Amino acid sequence: MDIFQYLLQGFSVALSFQNLLAAVVGALLGIFVGGLPGLGSVTGVALLLPITFNMDPTTGIIMLAGLYYGTMYGGSYTAILVNIPGESSSITTALDGYPLAKKGLAGKALFTSNMSSFIGGTIGILILTFMGPLLARVGLAFGPPEIAAIILLALCSIGWLFGENPRKGLVSTFIGILLATIGVDMALGQPRFTFGSINLLEGISFVSLVIGMFGFCQIMELMTEKQTIQKDMKKITLRETFLTKSEMKRIVAPSVRTGLLGSFVGILPGAGATTGSMFSYILEKRVGKNRDEMGKGAIEGVAAAEAGNNATAVGAFAPLLSLGIPGSGTTAVLLGGLIMWGLKPGPMLFQQNPDLVWGLISSMYIGNLISLAASFAIIPFLVYFIRIPNSVMIPIIILLCIIGAYTESNNMFDVWLMIAGGVIAFILTIYQYPIAPLLLSFILAPMLEFAVRQSFDISNGDPAIFVRGPITITVLSIIVLFIISPLIIKLFKKNKTIEIKDDDLAG
Amino acid sequence: MGGRIVSILIAIAGAYWAITGWTQHGFWVNKGPGGGFLPVIIGTLTLLLSFPDILKGMKSVVKIERVHIYPIIGALLVIAFSNIFGMMITLGLFMIVWLIVLGKYTIPRAAIIGISTTAIVYVVFKLFLHVPFPTGFMGI
Numbered sequence: 001m002d003i004f005q006y007l008l009q010g011f012s013v014a015l016s017f018q019n020l021l022a023a024v025v026g027a028l029l030g031i032f033v034g035g036l037p038g039l040g041s042v043t044g045v046a047l048l049l050p051i052t053f054n055m056d057p058t059t060g061i062i063m064l065a066g067l068y069y070g071t072m073y074g075g076s077y078t079a080i081l082v083n084i085p086g087e088s089s090s091i092t093t094a095l096d097g098y099p100l101a102k103k104g105l106a107g108k109a110l111f112t113s114n115m116s117s118f119i120g121g122t123i124g125i126l127i128l129t130f131m132g133p134l135l136a137r138v139g140l141a142f143g144p145p146e147i148a149a150i151i152l153l154a155l156c157s158i159g160w161l162f163g164e165n166p167r168k169g170l171v172s173t174f175i176g177i178l179l180a181t182i183g184v185d186m187a188l189g190q191p192r193f194t195f196g197s198i199n200l201l202e203g204i205s206f207v208s209l210v211i212g213m214f215g216f217c218q219i220m221e222l223m224t225e226k227q228t229i230q231k232d233m234k235k236i237t238l239r240e241t242f243l244t245k246s247e248m249k250r251i252v253a254p255s256v257r258t259g260l261l262g263s264f265v266g267i268l269p270g271a272g273a274t275t276g277s278m279f280s281y282i283l284e285k286r287v288g289k290n291r292d293e294m295g296k297g298a299i300e301g302v303a304a305a306e307a308g309n310n311a312t313a314v315g316a317f318a319p320l321l322s323l324g325i326p327g328s329g330t331t332a333v334l335l336g337g338l339i340m341w342g343l344k345p346g347p348m349l350f351q352q353n354p355d356l357v358w359g360l361i362s363s364m365y366i367g368n369l370i371s372l373a374a375s376f377a378i379i380p381f382l383v384y385f386i387r388i389p390n391s392v393m394i395p396i397i398i399l400l401c402i403i404g405a406y407t408e409s410n411n412m413f414d415v416w417l418m419i420a421g422g423v424i425a426f427i428l429t430i431y432q433y434p435i436a437p438l439l440l441s442f443i444l445a446p447m448l449e450f451a452v453r454q455s456f457d458i459s460n461g462d463p464a465i466f467v468r469g470p471i472t473i474t475v476l477s478i479i480v481l482f483i484i485s486p487l488i489i490k491l492f493k494k495n496k497t498i499e500i501k502d503d504d505l506a507g
Numbered sequence: 508m509g510g511r512i513v514s515i516l517i518a519i520a521g522a523y524w525a526i527t528g529w530t531q532h533g534f535w536v537n538k539g540p541g542g543g544f545l546p547v548i549i550g551t552l553t554l555l556l557s558f559p560d561i562l563k564g565m566k567s568v569v570k571i572e573r574v575h576i577y578p579i580i581g582a583l584l585v586i587a588f589s590n591i592f593g594m595m596i597t598l599g600l601f602m603i604v605w606l607i608v609l610g611k612y613t614i615p616r617a618a619i620i621g622i623s624t625t626a627i628v629y630v631v632f633k634l635f636l637h638v639p640f641p642t643g644f645m646g647i
Binding site for chain 1: 509520605610
């Protein structure tokens with residue numbers, strides 16, 4: 001049978017009443033869970049997993065998958081409306097989504113988010129359908145040195161790309177890395193920088209940090225903002241949230257390229273949707289037509305982040321299904337579910353359980369459409385949220401911040417961390433240190449440390465391992481170019497100015 | 508002056524991470540990076556990059572006012588009273604008091620908004636998601 005026949009067979013499975021219902025329920029729950037600060041896709045899937053045990057495995061995995069990519073849709077809502085990313089993968093969405101909302105364009109930001117989520121998700125599903133097993137094997141070519149090189153490239157990029165001052169961007173990146181080293185060193189079992197606190201042995205909770213640095217910091221800033229209700233938001237209708245033809249054109253290209261990139265990031269071991277959305281945002285910030293506006297409220301920024309994180313979420317299924325290797329934290333929980341159902345993810349899964357694999361893949365097409373429809377339907381209600389005056393909005397956001405931080409591990413210490421994160425972010429922000437690099441490097445640093453250690457373990461301490469493979473050489477060359485290119489450009493500009501001055505004097 | 512203090516604090520943090528990383532966790536252990544590998548490199552770079560701001564100083568883009576501290580005080584009070592009254596009741600009271608004192612709402616309006624918001628949170632997080640919030644002496 002060829003892929004199309006498998007796909008048709010899959011659709012016949014996915015379109016059965018119970019599987020369709022499972023996809024709908026999963027997607028809707030995902031949108032809801034994704035929108036709640038503190039509860040991410042991992043928690044959502046983990047909470048739903050026990051309920052699905054009594055179901056048929058295909059129905060169960062369809063529901064869980066629906067919930068997974070549903071969270072990618074929902075995570076952007078609070079990021080856009082109140083600057084609290086519901087999902088860690090929505091940090092980059094908040095960078096442009098919230099400024100758009102402040103300009104009175106929350107509806108357009110939400111529309112862009114939904115539309116680009118759909119485009120990115122669809123690209124991811126198409127790639128999973130036609131190239132999934134092949135890509136999963138490509139992913140295996142990325143060993144620890146390659147992963148370390150790629151993360152290093154990302155770390156070099158984020159510091160330069162965010163904010164007005166690259167040096168402050170780098171300092172922010174470094175603070176994030178330093179904070180990430182707090183907790184027990186997993187390789188050596190040694191506590192680091194815990195200051196004797198038992199609560200810090202597990203490290204700083206990322207969710208608390210995000211909620212504090214985005215949400216709580218935002219409240220402190222809002223305290224002095226007088227004008228809040230956007231007058232033109234008062235009568236907003238669904239029609240007004242639609243993007244114009246030219247705006248649609250502006251988001252298609254970023255969505256497609258970041259959808260492709262996100263699918264690729266998804267297959268890399270350990271890289272989740274957060275990494276995918278971050279790489280996508282970086283790519284758009286480097287190559288996008290409207291890159292100078294990104295970070296100030298550009299729909300391209302929202303499109304890149306959302307298409308990237310949805311494509312990554314789908315891409316992560318490729319190594320899970322074809323190799324039995326989870327590509328992200330959430331797919332690791334899903335792997336546990338598959339094993340508990342008595343299934344063995346890996347190359348044989350496609351042959352032994354075609355109904356499950358192709359039913360799941362086909363259900364993604366349907367689930368993606370359902371998520372899109374549901375997301376559009378709730379835009380008018382969401383936009384209503386932004387009409388709430390600051391005097392009510394501020395205590396509501398404080399309440400959400402406290403609940404979100406507490407819910408992460410049901411521990412009041414995380415609320416303390418959230419407040420501390422908010423205060424630190426506020427101080428850094430007023431001195432123009434960008435916060436996004438800090439949070440993004442906080443996610444990447446443990447992955448970098450782990451990959452570097454693994455590389456040295458493999459090479460018995462020989463650093464030459466980083467310049468042996470073609471992938472690492474290419475990525476490291478890009479890093480070198482990346483670092484020296486601003487200096488070369490500066491030098492080039494200086495020479496040009498001198499030449500012009502000489503010409504003027506001669507003239 | 509404030510900017511210089513922030514830069515100095517960043518520099519101190521960088522130096523602390525670098526020194527502790529080198530002396531306590533080890534830079535290179537058993538032919539591989541030790542626990543101090545990343546802290547030493549990144550701590551040193553942080554220290555170096557904070558010097559220009561220590562020398563030049565920085566200006567803040569926002570003037571810090573007393574109102575900026577209100578959310579911190581509010582959140583700290585919620586933490587303090589959650590173990591006494593329970594988190595749900597404390598959050599409800601926090602909403603009502605905030606709306607009356609800072610929002611200048613009337614008591615009935617503040618009570619309606621505060622109770623309804625807390626009720627939504629209670630249904631979603633406590634009844635639906637079974638989050639074990641501190642319950643306090645009333646057991647709610």
